[in-house]
Amino acid sequence: MNAEDVKGFFASRDTLDMEQYLVLDYYLECVGDIETALAHFCSEQSTAQWKRVGIDEDFRPVHAAKVIGLEIVEELSQLSYPVKHAETGKIHACRVTIAHPHCNFGPKIPNLLTAVCGEGTFFTPGVPVVKLMDIAFPDTYLADFEGPRFGIEGLRNILHAHGRPIFFGVVKPNIGLSPEEFCEIAHQSWLGGLDIAKDDEMLADVTWSAMADRAAHLGEARRKAEAETGEPKIYLANITDEVDSLIEKHDVAVRNGANALLLNALPVGLSAVRMLSNYTQVPLIGHFPFIASFSRMEKYGIHSRVMTKLQRLAGLDAVIMPGFGDRMMTPEEEVVENIEECTKPMGHIKPCLPVPGGSDSALTLETVYRKVGNVDFGFVPGRGVFGHPMGPKAGAMSIRQAWEAIEKGVSIESYSQSHPELKAMLDLAVARK
Amino acid sequence: MNAEDVKGFFASRDTLDMEQYLVLDYYLECVGDIETALAHFCSEQSTAQWKRVGIDEDFRPVHAAKVIGLEIVEELSQLSYPVKHAETGKIHACRVTIAHPHCNFGPKIPNLLTAVCGEGTFFTPGVPVVKLMDIAFPDTYLADFEGPRFGIEGLRNILHAHGRPIFFGVVKPNIGLSPEEFCEIAHQSWLGGLDIAKDDEMLADVTWSAMADRAAHLGEARRKAEAETGEPKIYLANITDEVDSLIEKHDVAVRNGANALLLNALPVGLSAVRMLSNYTQVPLIGHFPFIASFSRMEKYGIHSRVMTKLQRLAGLDAVIMPGFGDRMMTPEEEVVENIEECTKPMGHIKPCLPVPGGSDSALTLETVYRKVGNVDFGFVPGRGVFGHPMGPKAGAMSIRQAWEAIEKGVSIESYSQSHPELKAMLDLAVARK
Numbered sequence: 001m002n003a004e005d006v007k008g009f010f011a012s013r014d015t016l017d018m019e020q021y022l023v024l025d026y027y028l029e030c031v032g033d034i035e036t037a038l039a040h041f042c043s044e045q046s047t048a049q050w051k052r053v054g055i056d057e058d059f060r061p062v063h064a065a066k067v068i069g070l071e072i073v074e075e076l077s078q079l080s081y082p083v084k085h086a087e088t089g090k091i092h093a094c095r096v097t098i099a100h101p102h103c104n105f106g107p108k109i110p111n112l113l114t115a116v117c118g119e120g121t122f123f124t125p126g127v128p129v130v131k132l133m134d135i136a137f138p139d140t141y142l143a144d145f146e147g148p149r150f151g152i153e154g155l156r157n158i159l160h161a162h163g164r165p166i167f168f169g170v171v172k173p174n175i176g177l178s179p180e181e182f183c184e185i186a187h188q189s190w191l192g193g194l195d196i197a198k199d200d201e202m203l204a205d206v207t208w209s210a211m212a213d214r215a216a217h218l219g220e221a222r223r224k225a226e227a228e229t230g231e232p233k234i235y236l237a238n239i240t241d242e243v244d245s246l247i248e249k250h251d252v253a254v255r256n257g258a259n260a261l262l263l264n265a266l267p268v269g270l271s272a273v274r275m276l277s278n279y280t281q282v283p284l285i286g287h288f289p290f291i292a293s294f295s296r297m298e299k300y301g302i303h304s305r306v307m308t309k310l311q312r313l314a315g316l317d318a319v320i321m322p323g324f325g326d327r328m329m330t331p332e333e334e335v336v337e338n339i340e341e342c343t344k345p346m347g348h349i350k351p352c353l354p355v356p357g358g359s360d361s362a363l364t365l366e367t368v369y370r371k372v373g374n375v376d377f378g379f380v381p382g383r384g385v386f387g388h389p390m391g392p393k394a395g396a397m398s399i400r401q402a403w404e405a406i407e408k409g410v411s412i413e414s415y416s417q418s419h420p421e422l423k424a425m426l427d428l429a430v431a432r433k
Numbered sequence: 434m435n436a437e438d439v440k441g442f443f444a445s446r447d448t449l450d451m452e453q454y455l456v457l458d459y460y461l462e463c464v465g466d467i468e469t470a471l472a473h474f475c476s477e478q479s480t481a482q483w484k485r486v487g488i489d490e491d492f493r494p495v496h497a498a499k500v501i502g503l504e505i506v507e508e509l510s511q512l513s514y515p516v517k518h519a520e521t522g523k524i525h526a527c528r529v530t531i532a533h534p535h536c537n538f539g540p541k542i543p544n545l546l547t548a549v550c551g552e553g554t555f556f557t558p559g560v561p562v563v564k565l566m567d568i569a570f571p572d573t574y575l576a577d578f579e580g581p582r583f584g585i586e587g588l589r590n591i592l593h594a595h596g597r598p599i600f601f602g603v604v605k606p607n608i609g610l611s612p613e614e615f616c617e618i619a620h621q622s623w624l625g626g627l628d629i630a631k632d633d634e635m636l637a638d639v640t641w642s643a644m645a646d647r648a649a650h651l652g653e654a655r656r657k658a659e660a661e662t663g664e665p666k667i668y669l670a671n672i673t674d675e676v677d678s679l680i681e682k683h684d685v686a687v688r689n690g691a692n693a694l695l696l697n698a699l700p701v702g703l704s705a706v707r708m709l710s711n712y713t714q715v716p717l718i719g720h721f722p723f724i725a726s727f728s729r730m731e732k733y734g735i736h737s738r739v740m741t742k743l744q745r746l747a748g749l750d751a752v753i754m755p756g757f758g759d760r761m762m763t764p765e766e767e768v769v770e771n772i773e774e775c776t777k778p779m780g781h782i783k784p785c786l787p788v789p790g791g792s793d794s795a796l797t798l799e800t801v802y803r804k805v806g807n808v809d810f811g812f813v814p815g816r817g818v819f820g821h822p823m824g825p826k827a828g829a830m831s832i833r834q835a836w837e838a839i840e841k842g843v844s845i846e847s848y849s850q851s852h853p854e855l856k857a858m859l860d861l862a863v864a865r866k
Contacts (some may be wrong), residue, residue, distance in 0.1 A: 047606060047609060048608075053825075061608065108675050120635070123725065123755065173480060175496065176480060243704040244708040245490055264544075267551070269704060271700075271701060272705065278677070289546065292552075294558065294727040300729070390486075
């Protein structure tokens, strides 16, 4: 690419109709001349060959991705990670803002992914280390997406749960229980105060616990728990399955008694999530398998924030994500960013409920609440409810007691003196130390 | 976990009915006691809590993932990549073989992905650095998958192309041409000798080149080229789109004249690939956007070999993958492994055609052929055909001439003396030096 060619991939933001562009934020490590590397980077993800041989034309003004911002962070003595590559020269770490014309692919998630984290992005000469840090969408692009059908308000209305977190629990043991056994402990957890008893992300429709059977048992138990407690409850059934059976799984699960559905978003694919969100009669909740495989490296891959945005765009009413604490190996600021992405303004797209999870219990609720900074979150213990030494009902009670203590401004230690279920969790923590 | 608990996650292979297990090969960096870390690793991806409180039961014999092989590679002074984590202690790099009972999830791609590269895999205490290196499937598990419908033989039969590579070309400019313009240069490339003219992975159904319209033009041009050359030709249409429109896109594209279909496998999701492979009337060919985001790091993420296997399992008749040379930033042995995975014995699953790609032209064909080691591959230039200085017909001719030279055992330099299209490519390379 000569100097004149390079220019076609740079623009200033004020010369572009930004409603026609997505704004992409990348961390890049460029080898050799920075502008040439960036021009290649834009070219590879859009108009790789921008004219026919022998014809005077240029597809770049309309179709090229264009650099609209560049910050050279530092010169590096070597790439942050060893990568086989061809170029030689100085290495620079850069933050680059790119305007990519969405007419290249349209309002379709698979085509969007192809453009922003596809071959062009990861196979550009001179750019061996790449992390897609963020995407921003203009309102005209968002207008073609439906987003969450229920959102936070819809979930709260179903549960009559306002002004507090939503209390989920992952039924454990997650694998091996028959539907009858599973049902019994889920029922106990509702009686103890859970809003939502959920299937583990690993448990779906299996020979030893068929979805239809499990949903029937859980649906009956849910209605019983609702009658016993006077409160609405949700059985969140994991219908993660091959995409050509998702609609049928939705129908069977909902008909039999599930009143919210779990999808492992990346394993089924974000487009399958969107398909189901346009069909579902009940809230859809996403879980995070697979995402860590491309988001954990600080300077390579795709930032988890991008996936949170896309899950919301695809129509999930709640997004379960790696939460706080060393257990989930995610920097605190990244967890906070992911939580914020669920509720930030996003055109007409409704907010979805962030559910930061990972080894939670009554003892972590206050920390999570303080870090989130408000009540709009889901709290999702597993063993913290179902491994409680006094059983799942007590486990759920311990969570609600911890919330009562927070609301009253009392320490859980002091509140536990009159609440044995909470005290049992404190004692267990002491015993494990 | 105490020492007795740890034992439940170890087994020797000869005590297990291996038809009931997938065999997973991981690279792990363990912090602290290795066996405890590995027991947690197995526990988190299967029976996280293997009994109910107060009940004497153990789900591990049937449902636990179990370590069946361990090689401690070396002690490390620090993790290969910085990761926030809680554990302290010595760090060991290990290769671990795990038997995971497939009854936990069944013959379903999303559930399989959830088990082998989900939350458990990437969020195990003491195992902050993880790469899934390989999966092996027992025949009983493979029996529930359909695999490629056409496979290599099917593709060869459609094209009457035997005993040689299949010659693909990515029509360029990839973005911006109208269907009429696109059609004209594809037609030229068929006349020059391409078997398959294809849409770029970035080009799908867009406002400025509707799939129905493009397929109609290309179908007509294809039939014309077939009449003119006396050889069968393929127009490979990229129907990558939201999954709920893939069947409709298949029908429109095939009815209008496409006779093979391209899917960006990870962007639509492997399960959507499987859905379409069970429906399609024509060969399905996969492209590789997104995969590099989790496969490029040597010691973190998921090895590309796993994705090649899963794409074949999902039913792709050909798999386009990053090929040889520094341009594609993939170690040569990894490219070779991915090529081999396409044709290795895999139960009843047919071989699929490997298509290693990346900046190819007449000048790289011999190298690719020697490295592949046989003729069962697809060759897929883009600019090497459509950026040829004498035009796309000459570009395609140069590829076929390069193959003729190989067949005759003549150097391309010598063969180019009587073949101006080949000579033009050699001259171009000299001019660019």
